[in-house]
Amino acid sequence: MNFASDNVGGVSPEILAAIAAANAGPATPYGADTITQRLENLFADIFEHEVAVFPVATGTAANALALAGLTPPWGAIYCHEDSHIATDECGAPEFFSAGAKLVTLPGAHGKLAPVTIAERLAGAGIVHHVQPAALSITQETEAGTLYTADEVAALGALAREHRLGFHMDGARFANAVAGLGCSPAAITWRAGVDVLSFGATKNGAMAAEAVVFFDRARAAEFGFRRKRAGHLLSKMRFLSAQLESYLAGELWLRNARHANAMAARLAAGLAAVPGTSLVHPVEGNEVFVSLSVSMIAGLAADGFGFYRWGEEPVLRLVASFDTLPASVDAFIASARRHAAVSHNG
Numbered sequence: 001m002n003f004a005s006d007n008v009g010g011v012s013p014e015i016l017a018a019i020a021a022a023n024a025g026p027a028t029p030y031g032a033d034t035i036t037q038r039l040e041n042l043f044a045d046i047f048e049h050e051v052a053v054f055p056v057a058t059g060t061a062a063n064a065l066a067l068a069g070l071t072p073p074w075g076a077i078y079c080h081e082d083s084h085i086a087t088d089e090c091g092a093p094e095f096f097s098a099g100a101k102l103v104t105l106p107g108a109h110g111k112l113a114p115v116t117i118a119e120r121l122a123g124a125g126i127v128h129h130v131q132p133a134a135l136s137i138t139q140e141t142e143a144g145t146l147y148t149a150d151e152v153a154a155l156g157a158l159a160r161e162h163r164l165g166f167h168m169d170g171a172r173f174a175n176a177v178a179g180l181g182c183s184p185a186a187i188t189w190r191a192g193v194d195v196l197s198f199g200a201t202k203n204g205a206m207a208a209e210a211v212v213f214f215d216r217a218r219a220a221e222f223g224f225r226r227k228r229a230g231h232l233l234s235k236m237r238f239l240s241a242q243l244e245s246y247l248a249g250e251l252w253l254r255n256a257r258h259a260n261a262m263a264a265r266l267a268a269g270l271a272a273v274p275g276t277s278l279v280h281p282v283e284g285n286e287v288f289v290s291l292s293v294s295m296i297a298g299l300a301a302d303g304f305g306f307y308r309w310g311e312e313p314v315l316r317l318v319a320s321f322d323t324l325p326a327s328v329d330a331f332i333a334s335a336r337r338h339a340a341v342s343h344n345g
């Protein structure tokens, strides 16, 4: 009944079991254990490319540390104005990059267009200006939408042309791959992405994300950044076990397909409720719906959890791997009931 976020969900039983299995006896610390050592091959198979993989405990750490490696302290990082790095990380990207500037840009439905970035790339070589250094996009976006492979590739071409490092915040990367039905490669290195924050926590892990480099040379300094930031876990095997079981047998995609299907069910149900309208296309596991203030009050009174999004009466509803169809249907029924009440009154 709680649609506030996908991290209201629990942990996939498979992942809990993997943590328990990793608890069978001693293991070498700081990532020199056998589970962590297996991770790079696993990721390389999934991405069809050589990779360097660094597990960290939070998405904020993944983003901030990945970006820090793409920019000098006097660099500019171009990103969407609603991006998590700009709005929800308490300045971590600026802090870990020793002061790089986030240049926030508008874009419909959470997505950046190449032209918007191109217009802001002035200043290269001028000592008074921050220097264009990196581009960061979110996939699935903060509006619940998806960049197609072609859209990512167009941004990748722009990044290459202007020598910008290209970062992808993939806190909901699984939902994007499941929603697009594409290969992980198609929306990452094949489209020019240099570094991916590969999320797992929101889609069934307990606390595990991975920074994935598609060019091992770019990863040379990352180990130092991670240690300095306090994200080199001494019992790394428990973090790596989560990632290994998350990827094994396509658990990550099964979980994401379920979450996306629940969001689609929610969107379809709400579309038939008078007085509601979708604010963004529903392409992953998030639904943004505009409805009346009295409907919001009624849904809250019925015990549903959600966030109000912005100043307008808009809700963000997020489905996760363990969202029950019955919860979705109950939400729709409640919305319909309160819509009828608003109409009569």
Ligand SMILES: *Cc1c(COP(=O)(O)O)cnc(C)c1O
Residues within 6 Å of the ligand: 057, 058, 059, 060, 061, 063, 084, 085, 138, 141, 142, 169, 171, 172, 201, 202
């Ligand atoms: C949740 C989220 C993150 C990671 O957040 P943490 O709380 O630091 O794990 C990063 N990016 C986006 C878009 C997110 O939604």
